[in-house]
Amino acid sequence: MDSNVIAQHRILKHGSLIYYAGSAIFASGIALFAVGTAFIMMQKIHYGSEPEKIFLSSIFIGVGATMILTGMNMMMRQTRYGYHLIGAGTFASLFALLVFTYNYPQKWYYPLINYVLALYVVGLLVLVGNAFANVVLWMIEGKPDTVMRREVQRIYTDEEIERDIEDATRKSIELSASELIFKEPYAKDVKYGKIFHEKRGTTTRIKDNLDEVTSLVKTVNPGERIKSGSAEIEGASKNLLDILRVGSVKKSKSREIKDKIVDTMERFYSLITVKRGG
Numbered sequence: 001m002d003s004n005v006i007a008q009h010r011i012l013k014h015g016s017l018i019y020y021a022g023s024a025i026f027a028s029g030i031a032l033f034a035v036g037t038a039f040i041m042m043q044k045i046h047y048g049s050e051p052e053k054i055f056l057s058s059i060f061i062g063v064g065a066t067m068i069l070t071g072m073n074m075m076m077r078q079t080r081y082g083y084h085l086i087g088a089g090t091f092a093s094l095f096a097l098l099v100f101t102y103n104y105p106q107k108w109y110y111p112l113i114n115y116v117l118a119l120y121v122v123g124l125l126v127l128v129g130n131a132f133a134n135v136v137l138w139m140i141e142g143k144p145d146t147v148m149r150r151e152v153q154r155i156y157t158d159e160e161i162e163r164d165i166e167d168a169t170r171k172s173i174e175l176s177a178s179e180l181i182f183k184e185p186y187a188k189d190v191k192y193g194k195i196f197h198e199k200r201g202t203t204t205r206i207k208d209n210l211d212e213v214t215s216l217v218k219t220v221n222p223g224e225r226i227k228s229g230s231a232e233i234e235g236a237s238k239n240l241l242d243i244l245r246v247g248s249v250k251k252s253k254s255r256e257i258k259d260k261i262v263d264t265m266e267r268f269y270s271l272i273t274v275k276r277g278g
Contacts, residue, residue, distance in 0.1 A: 018074055019074070019075055021074060022070070022071045022072070022073070022074025022075040023071065023075060024071070025067050025070055025071035025074065026067070026068055026070075026071025026072060026074075026075065027071070028067055028071075029063075029064045029065070029066070029067025029068035029069075029070070029071055030064070030068060031064070032060050032061075032063055032064030032067065033060070033061055033064030033065060033068060034064075035060050035064075036056075036057050036058075036059075036060025036061035036064055037061065039053075039056060039057050039060060040057045040061075043057075045057055051104065051105040054104075054105075055101075055104055055105070058100065058104075059097065059100075059101065062093070062096075062097045062100075062120065063094070063097060065093075065124065066090060066093040066094060066097075066123070066124070066127075069089070069124060069127035069128060069131065070086060070089075070090045070127060072127075072131055073085075073086045073089075073127055073130055073131050073134075074086065076131060076134045076135075077134065077138070078130075078134065079133075079134065079137070082130060082134065085126055085127075085129075085130040086127065086130060088123075088126060089122075089123045089124070089125075089126030089127040089130065090123065090127065091123070092119050092120070092122055092123030092126065093119075093120050093123030093124055093127075094123075095119065095123075096116045096117070096119040096120035096123065097120065099112075099115075099116050099119075100116050100120075103116075
């Protein structure tokens with residue numbers, strides 16, 4: 001375990017050194033390129049200018065462009081053969097500039113010019129292609145990190161996991177309950193009538209004072225008196241009540257007699273049946 005930690009620490013330290021070195025090279029290249037551009041503008045260099053001025057401006061711009069691309073590649077996280085490509089491209093460009101330095105202006109003629117320019121352009125294309133490939137790979141992976149950025153993985157405890165699950169469940173239940181609608185499967189949309197939208201007016205209640213109602217009340221409750229104080233109505237009510245009571249008594253007596261007759265007939269029939277069977 002300790003050896004793995006030490007190895008990771010060394011890798012990170014090595015990556016940090018490469019990143020800072022690339023940053024320094026990139027900044028130096030920007031400075032040289034700016035100096036070369038300013039020198040061309042200040043000296044108004046053209047194809048008929050002095051060879052020394054053309055030489056200095058070419059060296060400043062050529063070395064500056066190479067250092068810019070090299071620094072950019074060194075600040076990126078490289079693939080397996082990334083650093084080999086950086087070294088090859090940088091070496092090709094600087095070697096082309098070195099050949100230019102030794103041969104300009106006395107031996108600077110065809111076909112040497114083509115060879116030197118081709119070698120320099122190939123070196124720049126290797127550096128540009130390597131940087132472009134790394135950018136595309138990082139975009140595909142979704143991790144555009146530099147070598148200085150460390151990936152930190154958080155370890156969740158069981159309590160945190162349970163709490164997150166409970167929160168997610170509670171939120172989903174609340175969301176579902178807020179959108180829950182009950183509806184009969186075969187029920188159609190209900191259309192309310194006008195009564196649900198109209199307001200009722202004033203209701204007037206009138207007391208019922210019909211003579212028939214008064215007579216019926218006195219018939220059921222003969223003890224109560226009518227407001228009019230009529231003795232004839234009271235007497236008629238009592239007579240009607242007596243008739244109803246007598247009728248109910250007679251009905252009950254006739255029902256008892258009928259029940260006795262039916263009971264006697266059933267006993268007689270049962271005796272006859274027993275004798276025949278014997």
